[in-house]
Amino acid sequence: MSQPTQEEELLAQQALAEAAATQTGSEITSGLSQGQIVRKRFFGHTGALIGLAVFVVIFLLAFTAVGAFGLPGWWKYNYLDVSPLVNDGAPTSSLWPFAWGEHPFGQDRIGRDLFAMTMRGAQQSITVMLLIGGIAGAIGAIIGGLAGYFRGWVEAILMRLTDVIIIIPLLLLAAVVGQIASRRDEGSWIAGFASSNSVVILGIFLGLVSWVGLARLVRGEFLTLREREFVDAARISGASNARIIFKHILPNAVGVLIVNVTLTMSAAILLETALSYLGLGVHSPDTSLGLLISQNQEAFATRPWLFWYPGLFIILICLSINFIGDGLRDAFDPRQKKFKAKSAVETTRQSSTTTAPLADTAQGS
């Protein structure tokens, strides 16, 4: 029964005034949906925009340069090709005068092009990231949602299941799966598929175990949302449980979901890197960013570029994803109001003398 705060009232008044201004033109008004508002806020967030731009560039670069899904890329070398060493393998690119040269990122000891290998590695990392994000997001949302909405024994079972999965050491499981996936001698189709797409298997597997944190968050969100009156209202309207969960509650929890999925994604890249570094993820001759670093760490003193470029891409991908997640969190949280006093515009209060004496504007029309 608390009174709305001053700011909220002001916001509402402002929204009304704006709506009234736009309404005069057209008969049917379409208000800003929550999604539109989030989009507007997101695109007003500089960090998130930069993150998004960087990610898009890396994504396009990685998937077009060396080719993917059986399509050839535009770069002249493949990550498997061995060519004679140029300039003892040092990077041929230079900033001034600007030139790519033959091997912009340099070559490794046996003459493979590092640019091609890095691009392949970035492909692998992004694939793992999207798989983990998608799978963990879907499972986490459904399990957390069911547990939070139904409570009772459903919640007890699902949450104990979550607890069990939380306590399994991820690294150990990953090692086992990595071993199975990399075994070529078994003739089964799974092994065949796994040997050619080991990173896909890794992504699916990691997705299947990393939803637990998300499920707990979504459950918490559902626990608060299910007590809101609009859920009761929907129930009185005759809505079924499924409709209440998916139509009424889930859209309101989507902010938490998206934000945490992006954070899981950036953690996933690091996980893949760590696993590959330990020799558990992707295996040679295929390559990934983590594998590149681990293979070349002894060469750090003599050929440091072999270490730098893959590292640079790991940092760029993780940072951009984190910035996007940060921007999304700010966009979904209505309490986040960025305000700069200097750039603010003066306004006069709209129509304080012309409106009806009482504030309920519905009456006027």
Place this chain on the structure above:
Amino acid sequence: MTDNASPEPEATQLETASDKTAPGSVVLEVRDLSVDFGVEKKWIPAAIGLNYEVRAGEVLAIVGESGSGKSASSMALLDLLPSNSRVTGSVKLSGKELLGAKAGAIREVRGKDVAVIFQEPMTALNPVYTVGAQIVETIRLHNVVSPLEAKERALRMLELVELPDPEKAFKSYPHQLSGGQRQRAMIAQSLSCDPKLLIADEPTTALDVTVQAEILDLMRHLRNKLDSAIVLITHDMGVVADLADRIAVMRKGVIVETGTAQQIFSNPQHEYTQALLAAVPHLGQGADKADVDVTAALAAATNTELESVEHDELLRRERENQAALKAAAEEAAKPKGNPVLELIDVAIEYPKQGRVPAFRAVEGANLVIYPGQVVGLVGESGSGKTTIGRAAVGLLPVAAGSMRVVGQDISAAKRNGKQLREVRRDIGMVFQDPSSSLNPRLPIGESIGEPMFLAGVAKGVDLQKRIETLLDQVELPRGYRNRYPHELSGGQKQRVGIARALSLQPKLMVADEPTSALDVSVQAKVLELFQNLQKELGFACLFVTHDLAVVDVLADRICVMQRGRIVEQGTREQILRNPQEPYTQRLLAAVPLPDPEKQRERRELRAQLMAAGIE
């Protein structure tokens, strides 16, 4: 300054004493105070060019609706606004400029010279410290005293605010006290450093009506005992009439009218003030029904004499009251048709959760509603009134007894089962908080249409037409149907709530405090709309509220609840003209009247009732 002091001789003496010591030295002087909030790259004014002053021992009430800038301007005095705000002008406390002062200097003033009583005592007190520790902290921050001395002073303060057991209250944590006691503790804390200025920001809004009356009594006593200037911020004209010397009416950031309480109430000049006064629902003045003189009714029912009213005059008023009651009794026809809602010895429990045992919120409730009847369910918070409302629509299970809704016994119905779903086609419900009861992700048109869509009544173009008709009925423009809840004001949202409840043309409507979250003027309009719709569509209605004045406007019958039981029920006339239960009488007497004259009579009556109750 008008002196509408309380009639107690003791208080009068104190007041004259204080008048002598401080013949109106100005404590607070506000000149050209403007407050702006930065919202989405724009400065939006919340208060514009305010000028007022408050003298020692005087109560200035700032009245206005939410969003009028009354709270923002007062918080600006102490620099308590968020960082996206801007304050200009001049605020002088006893001649010392407060605006633009250093943070350290402002901290000195806060709590010592200027104290604030907040709206929600639960959130304003820190739950992990005892009440005593918090008062001692305030005292020791501003005075060089030993802990023991501070404790003594804290105890004196708790005594001053009339807490029954100061020692115990000192050691209590906030959650161990009731709402009224917490507010008293809050007042004790704010008074602990003898502030020159006390800002009371909606001090009684979160409290029940009887508790509110007690706190108002306390504040009146304190004003007479202490010599502080008080700025009272409220939207409730009843509270203002009870306490204020002078009134400033604010609207959209501007003070539109100032004057003494007498001037404002008897002769309001500005149209907004007039509208605001007209919008306050007066207890005993239901629309197109005979006015009820509640004071007289109470006096008759309890055989009390009033000092402020002549004996003969009171007798005359009592007699008039009796006559009207008889007339009404003859007029009241037998209700017809089968009952829409019938409760027989119903008990309702909140089911146990984990280790928390089941809680029986309502016991032995008997209630019948016939078609077309509006029954008001009144009681304080925790009395179980909302519980009955929620059980009637099947949101809570019935533990014992039988509950029949539109002809079906739902006491044994399964949660979300088929029977309930059928029954719910004939029920509508309006919720208390309009901003929580609408899904923020659905356009309001969809929210309104959902019951019809789910019941399979209408689809496609037909559904859109029905939605438009409903929007017309609740007097909202059709173009609003694509809007989202956050784009509407509180009153408009509640209209949407009503439209949704009406969409299946229900036989029974359950309204759970539909206006308590709204401003007075908006409340008046929503109530009017509700009343018209009820007459037009003829649905039966269970109207749950804590506000007797609201139920008085609408209801044919009134049920009074206390601690999970219905203590008294009868027609509106019976309850208002001839209340039998002491609890009902107390409840009636506690409702503040937006008129200083009548309020004084009422206050005296209440004091006598309370005294009689204690004996």
